[in-house]
Amino acid sequence: MFSTLLRPKMKQHATRFRFDLLVIGGGITGAGIALDAVTRGMSVLLVDMQDFAAGTSSRSTKLIHGGLRYLKQMELKIVSETGRERKVVYENAPHVTEPERMLLPFHKGGTFGPHMTSAGLAVYDRLAGVEKDERRTMLSPEETLRLEPLLKREGLLGGGHYVEYRTDDARLTIEVLKKAAEKGALCLNHCKAEKLIYDGDGKVAGAEIRDRLDGSLFRTDADHVINAAGPWVDEVRGLDAIDNDKHLKLSKGVHIVISQSRFPLRQAVYFDSADGRMIFAIPRDGKAYVGTTDTFYGGNPEDVAAAADDVDYLLKAANGMFPGRGLGREDVESTWAGVRPLIHEEGKDPSEISRKDEIWESESGLLTMAGGKLTGYRKMAEDAVDRIVRRSKDRTYGPCITKALRLSGGDFDEPGELELFIEGKANEAELYGLTREEGREIAAFYGTNADVVFRFAHAAGEGAGLSAAVRGRILYAIHGEMAATPADFLVRRTSWMFFDAGKVRIEGKKITEYMADLLFLTEEEKARMFQELDHATSQAAGLQGG
Structure with a gap:
């Protein structure tokens, strides 16, 4: 049950049934918890006040990486755990995760030198359990420039070449949630927990929830409640009695997107900027994106957007490492900005604060999952659900099985099967009235769910100025991925807002009209959808202030 048209039925279930677990927050952390819990035999309801992944989980650097920067900070446990989790994510969802060779150039006077880079990457490979054929190689200046000719030549001493994994963070979250729903979890987006409910012993036992799409209020009961609200963790804790002195500190991260016609980057590069911060520049689908910034943020996480000085900072960093392009604001096609929920550490700058995760428990029994990284979501979920299992002494639940559980769309015996699958689907696409290239794109994007998208595209045909392929994607997003608004589709279900502005x-506007018709919206509701589209487009354009 994961269709927007089934929301009324899903809300009825939520009010009539007592759940083992209520998860507040539908980012990657909450999604992982829901999947882990439901596959152990728990009944699960998950709610998110925005769309799934609308917070941090659609606004990261889009890498499943072990965190080389944390080696520099001697956080060896984080490097080891997240490094080993990279391959787990890849094997379970190869259609949204792929190996990405990363180049770490080092220049005279820079943060990293040849010996430090070589030793650091060797330790990184060992801690992360990197397989022999993927371990780091050290390159001469000439070899480094052959991989990426745009690099600054002055003072170049060489480079390190090592493996990370690139992902689509929002798609990964959606695929986790689809698998959780397939296994029986009830997942509702655009539903905000406004008030916690307590039993006679003062223990948290559910919540009152507001559907932000139609304004309705409903109550749900649950034996356990986990707060996995990311940047809104403290807001949810505010509904309960906060009985410890720990809290979050939000750090703003901004990325900019530039066409490869202006910035023909061949190779993903991880480099140090003039102020010592480490920056990524990554090619993707005819674009290159650069990020991220790392500054404290005190505003509303729903309204975070790239400011002009954020964009200028990243352009300056890019021009410093790739001096021949002369990149300016006019070259920035889109931006995205998000906030990282970090556990506050007094006196530390954003880049110095640990990305570790912790579980907090209040006197009422509310569990809060705080901190953490995209890469470690599955292990974080396992730890959180283990806490629930230990509490539930009168119930028997199964063990964690998510380490070898294929996500929705990832039903391959081996990740290497994906390429052959894509080519096969390219051939089949013509039977559905699609081109081979459209078939290839859909298969690469949706994995083993491609056939469903093909059938929707064939049934939808063309019209309203939209191709059959686009209409098929919209239908699948609504009926199979719970997209309810234009931004749900354009930002979280496709990433077109960022990578195809x-x-x-x-x-x-055509997509908005088509969605409004499919969802039987009133004129007032349709007007709100257009407002949301304008707001999302404005946020992606960036350059606020300055």
Whole structure:
């Protein structure tokens, strides 16, 4: 049950049934918890006040990485755990995760030198359990430039070449949630927990929840409640009695997207900027994106957007490492900004605060999952659900099975099967009235769910100025991925808002009209959808202030 049209039925279930677990927050952490819990035999309800993954989980650097920067800070446990989790994520969802060779150049006077880089990457490989054929190689200046000719040549001493994994963070979250729903979890987006409910002993036992799409209020009961609200963790804790002195500190991260026609980056690069911060520059689908910033943020996480000085900072860093391009604001096609929920550490700058995760428990029994990284979501979920299992002495639940559980769309015996699968689907696409290239794109994007998208595309045909492929994707997003608004589709279900801004400008309003018709919206509701589209487009354009 994961269709937007089934929301009324899902809310009825939520009010009539007592759940073993209520998860507040539908980012990657909450999604992972829901999947782990439901596959152990728990009944699960998950709610998110926005769309799934609308917070941090759609606004990261889009890497499943072991965190080389944490080696520099001597956080060896984080490097080891997240490094080993990278391959787990890849094997369970190869259609949204792929190995990405990363180049770490080192220059005279820079943060890293040849010996430090070689030793650091060797330790990184060992801690992360990297397989022999993927371990780091050290390169001469000439070899480094052959991999990436745009690099600054002056003072170049060489480079390190090592493996990370690139992902689509929002798609990964959606695929986790789809698998959780397939296993029986009830997942509702655009539903906000406004008030916690307590039993006679003062223990948290559910919540009153507001559907932000239609304004309705409903109550749900649960034996256990986990707060996995990411940047809103302290807000949810505010509904309960906060009985410890720990809290979050939000750090803002911004990325900019530039066409490869202006910035023809061949190779993903991890480099140090003039102020010592480490920056990524990554090619993707005809674009290159650069990020991230790391500054404390005190505003509303729902409204975070790239400011002009954020964009200028990243352009300065890019021009410093790739001096021949002369990149300016006019080259920035889109941006995204998000906040990282870090556990506050007094006196530390954002880049110095640990990315470790912790579980907090209040006197009422409310569990809060705080901190952590995208890469470690599965292990974090396992730890959180273990706490619930230990509490539930009168119930028997199964062991954690998510380490070898294929996510939705990832039903391959081996990740290497994906390429052959894509080519096979390219051939089949013509039977559904699609081009081979459309078939290839859909298969690569949706994995083993591609056939469902094909059938929707064939049934939808063309119309309203939209191709059959686009209409098929919209239908699948609504009926199979709970997209309810234009931003749900354009930002979290496709990433077109970030990586195909031209398409959004041309087809955004047509897509909104089509979605409004499919969802039987009133004129007032349709007007709100257009407002949301304008807001999302404005946020992605960035350059606020300055």
